[in-house]
Amino acid sequence: MSNTILKVTNVDKTFGGLRALSNVNLHVEQGVTHAVIGPNGAGKSTLLNVCVGRITPDNGSVVFKDEILTGKEPHRINQLGVARVFQTPEIFPELTLLQNVMIPALAKREGAFRFNPFRSLLSQHEIRDEACHTLEDVGLADHLAMLAGTLSRGDKRRLELAMCLVQHPGLLLLDEPTAGMSRHDTNRTIDLLQRIKERGMTKVIIEHDMHVVFSLADRITVLAQGTVICEGTPDEVRGDPRVQEAYLGGAHL
Amino acid sequence: METSSPRRDLIMLAIFIAAVLTMPLWTAPIGANYPDLLQKFAIFGIFAIGYNLLFGLTGYLSFGHAVFLGVGSYAAVWSFKLFSMNVLPAVVMGVLFAGLFAAVIGYLSLRRSGIYFAILTLAFAQMCYNLAYSVLTPITNGETGLQLARADPRILDRMFFEADVGLPLTNLFGMEMQGYSGFYFCAVLLILAFFLSMRIFRSPFGLKLRAIKSNQVRMSYTGFHTRPYMMTVFIISGMYAGLAGSLLAVTDPLAGAERMQWTASGEVVLMTILGGAGTLIGPLLGAGIIKYFENIFSSFNDSLLHNAFSFLPDGVQDVVVGIVSLFVGEGWQLTLGIAFMLVVIFLPGGLMEGFRRIGALIARRRGRGPAEEVERP
DSSP states (O other), X not given: OOOEEEEEEEEEEEETTEEEEEEEEEEEETTOEEEEEOSTTSSHHHHHHHHHTSSOXXXXXXXXXXXXXXXXXXXXXXXXXXXXXXXXXXXXXXXXXXXHHHHHXXXXXXXXXXXXXXXXXXXXXXXXXXXXXXXXXXXOXXXXXXXXXXXXXXXXXXXXXXXXXXTOOSEXXXXXTTTTOOHHHHHHHHHHHHXXXXXXXXXXEEOXXXXXXXXXXXXXXXXXXXXXXXXXXXXXXXXXXXXXXXXITTOOO | OOOOOHHHHHHHHHHHHHHHXXXXXXXXXXXXXXXXXXXXXXXXXXXXXXXXXXXXXXXXXXXXXXXXXXXXXXXHHHHHHHTOSBHHHHHHHHHHHHHHHHHXXXXXXXXXXXXXXXXXXXXXXXXHHHHHHTTTHHHHOGGGOEEOOTTOOOHHHHHHSOOOSSOOOOEETTEEOSHHHHHHHHHHHHHHHHHHHHHHHHSHHHHHHXXXXXXXXXXXXXXXXXXXXXXXXXXXXXXXXXXXXHHHHHHSOEEXXXXXXXXXXHHHHHHHHHHOTTSSSHHHHHHHHHHHHHHTGGGOOHHHHXXXXXXSOHHHHHHHHHHHTTTSGGGHHHHHHHHHHHHHHHOTTHHHHHHHHHHHHHHHHTTOSSOOOOOOO
């Protein structure tokens, strides 16, 4: 029944002499939360960068639905329905929370470019409401007029998540969405991501925190030194001796 | 966030229109109520508003905006020479040609951002300036500057009436564009320019420009193609400068290459920063102050100062005049420089930030609780 929404095929990427990704394959099914784990420097972030067009791979292809993403510019990839949360939150610090979320909503509605100098922002009620709802979803609705730059680190991550969610992307890529968060905030983020999952949004998530990974992931891919060493359900991965060795160092899961 | 509401904007626009149209009255006490200077206020106001759309909204620091001012002037004078002394075709020509130049320079310069963009625009500006002096002499008339001549064809005018004996004057369907009528023509265009800028500030387009300033990486991963946005606003900004340039020619029909020099480009940067980049009114304020300094402060001389300080005893008077005269007359730029430094150091948001702080202070004194969220236009 399941169909593949994201297909990464035989991707290679070398930086100077360093082989960041070598012959990586990744298939993500529709509606699934797919975690990519691995030790530092395993190539996880590079893999996401390849998906969103930040890095062009030396070899191989990335296909989302029926569109080839490799070689496309980031804004075109986003317009196809791929949104990304970065490892360090990329938000608009000088704008208010509401504006921060209205902008991606506008991108969804208006496309990559629209020149409308005579339309007033205040008349964009739908966009505004949508942005408010999404901010409510992530628990930031109380400070619509606050400047995003003044938020705490955890709240910035939540804001960035809201900025992605408001676009209802077909695929959401999350790069360590809970890094640097307190346990309490981490749990709130897990709850939030679980709620999104119920809406059928496909997610690829990079995460170090095994608590997060095993609470959310339906499938896990393990990367080490740029290659996929194992893929499967959480239980399969947990039991795999290669994973124990490469990543977990024999740590008890 | 938006303390701006349609109603507030309407009030602001109404006040602005009233202020511009009554300018000859309220500038009288500061001695600036002569048409020449008033025209300059309006013209450089337009220039600064346009520059602010680029620099204030997107943060792209163009160091070559005077090119568009110069191009606007040349195009307008050519329109006077070839077609008609009517100012409308001249203004249209000025705006169009400036837009064209902006498209070319923008296309090339906008490949880079930050300091590289600034240097590229500066390089193009200096190139245009030098070309205007050298190889383009047939078009620009080199050092002499482009001037009207009796023998100019003026095709459209010739169709309706015979050439005058003397040099013709610029006019709007017979109304001569010198003195106060010239000022009011500029004032009307200033109001239109301000209105358009206000609409851009309040539009989704304007919000996206501010987002580009804030985080361009996020913009592209949010699905926006930032290049066409930058191109559009660069061209609009260039057209504003072209409009200002053509108005310079309307009020005084000659054009010289010095209008394109980098000091002229720097001046509009100063105006915008002094008043407050990214605010609606700030750049206008900056333009007004700089033009006021340039024209009024520079005209103060020693005898005027002696009169002003005549109440002091002789010896003291000489000392005071000696010190003050450093800052006026030839030294007006010293005053301007100090004022600019003070503003940048203490009010990074320009004079508008100063007003906002004072406003917040008064509001707090009145016990209206905490200061309102400051306006981010």
